[in-house]
Amino acid sequence: MFKSLNLGVAAIALAMSGAVSAGPLGIGSTATAEMIAGWDIDIRPDGTGLPEGQGSVADGEGLYEAKCASCHGLFGEGAGRWPVLAGGEGTLDTLHPEKTVGSYWPYASTLWDYIHRAMPYPAPQSLTDDEVYAISAYVLYLNDIVDEDFVATKESFAQVKMPNEPNFYIDNRPDVQNTRCMEDCADPSEFTIVATVNGVTPTGHFKEDSGVAANHYGGDEPKAAAVEVALSDAATAGQAVYDKACQACHNMGIAGAPKVGDAGAWVDRIATGMESLHSNAINGYQGPNGVMPAKGGNMSLSDDEVKNAVAYMVESSR
Ligand code: HEC
Ligand code: HEC
Structure with a gap:
């Protein structure tokens, strides 16, 4: 309460100074260094952001019992259905993984950050920095990560290694390395979404017989023109198979x-x-554009059903 009141007063003061024209809640005004500091409370894995201060496991015990144990249990075992904070080692690769601070969390800094930011649940950000150090030390002790004589400080806390850290790694998939393309962008106001997915797009969006789909804003969008082709018997039979097993990708x-x-996508294939x-649809194959799974992944289909679906796809794509 106190903090947000301060922000409001600062924003109003700025607005009245005439330097900027701030909207409601000070939106549009330049944030002061003090305001930014109020939000800038994250602690990084290497301990960057930890404040001065200290707290021992022994100090933490009493504080934890008074402020945390009612929900998280005396030993971090969790009271009722409140989160468990300790234990669970060796369960991560079992059918019932128990993810706790000790078994799962990769960095001790997250514990400091989380407790400081969000706990105790009914009164977040009510703890002093020393209290956060002491309680964090105690939670680590409950997890057998530090000894009972451990005193948490900026320096000692940053040294704590969590058992599960090696199982976390920086996302190394190729697409996270791409440079952002912000050139030659199309005008977003020109975008219209015309595609619909059978069985996914709610049919209630279409006004009966109007040839248009109502959009969420009460206006009309063009509806994809209905395909007017006379289908063979095989294709007619194949439509239901297609809707069930193929449209998820091919629509x-x-x-x-x-x-x-x-038609352009099919002419060379036809x-x-x-x-x-038929053979590619039934047996599956790796093509230049992607993988076509055998029978679309639906092995309960007979070969004839797949052939009928192919007939439907080909005839609707001429
Ligand atoms: C009134 C009940 C309550 C009290 C008291 C409480 N917590 Fe929590 N705590 C919660 C709830 C609920 C969550 C889960 C919040 C969520 O997931 O958004 C939680 C989550 C946590 C977590 C993260 C658990 C995880 O693995 O995701 C930690 C750590 C934690 N609390 C520590 C503390 C500490 C330390 C105190 C005392 C300073 C405390 N809590 C007091 C209810 C409580
Ligand atoms: C998981 C997505 C997926 C599903 C489901 C799927 N397909 Fe495909 N299909 C593909 C992809 C991808 C290709 C193109 C592969 C390429 O040529 O690069 C393809 C290609 C095809 C082709 C062209 C074959 C060729 O030789 O050019 C046919 C015919 C086809 N699928 C039929 C079907 C049928 C019939 C079903 C349903 C029973 C189905 N697909 C379900 C992904 C799918």
């Missing part, structure tokens, strides 16, 4: 699947002949 071109109804299309 939208998901995962590199040629989109049904897009040219390879129905036999080849």
Whole structure:
């Protein structure tokens, strides 16, 4: 309460000084160094951000019992259905992993940050820095990570190694390294979403017989033109199979699947002949655009059902 009141007063003072025109809640005004410091409370894995101060396991015991044990249990075992804070070692790769500070959390700094920021649950940010050090030390002690004579300080806390740290690593998938492309962007006001996914887009969005789909803003959007082709018997039978087992990828071109109804995507494929299309659909294959799973992953389909679905796809894509 006290903190947000301060922010409000600072914002009003700024607005009245005439330096900037601030909207409600001071939006539009420049944040002062003091305001930023109020939000800048994160502690990094290497301990950056930890304040001066100290607290021992012994100091933490009494504080924990008074302020935390009612929910988290005297030994961190969790009272009732409140979160468990200690134990669970060796359970992470079992059917019932118990993720606690000791068994799961990779960095001790997170404990300091979390307790300081969010606990005790009914009164977040009510603890002094020394109290946070002491209680954090005690929670680490409950997890057998520090000894009973441990005194947490900025320096000693940053040295604590958590048992599960080696199982966390920086996301190394290639797409996280891409440089951001912010050039030649299309005008967002020109974007219209026209695609719909069978069985996913609620049909209630379409006004009956109007040829348009109502959008969320009460306006109208063009509805994809209905495909007016006379289907063979095989294709007619295949439509239901397609809707059930194939449309998830082929309706939208998901995962590199040629989109049904897009003649350009199908012309070369149709040219390879129905036999080849049947065999690829039934047995699956790795193509240049992606993986087509055998029978679309639905092995309960008969070969004939898959062939019918292919007939439907081909005939709707001419
Ligand atoms: C009134 C009950 C209550 C009290 C008292 C309380 N907590 Fe919590 N604590 C919670 C709840 C609820 C959560 C889960 C919050 C969430 O997930 O958003 C939680 C989460 C936590 C977690 C994270 C657990 C995890 O693995 O995700 C820690 C650590 C923690 N509390 C420490 C403390 C400490 C230390 C104190 C005393 C200073 C304290 N809590 C007091 C209810 C309480
Ligand atoms: C998980 C997504 C997925 C599902 C489900 C799926 N497909 Fe495909 N399908 C693909 C992809 C991807 C390709 C394109 C692979 C390539 O050529 O690069 C493809 C290609 C095809 C082709 C073209 C084959 C060729 O030789 O060019 C046919 C025919 C086809 N699928 C039929 C089906 C049928 C029938 C079903 C349902 C029984 C189905 N697919 C379900 C992903 C899927």
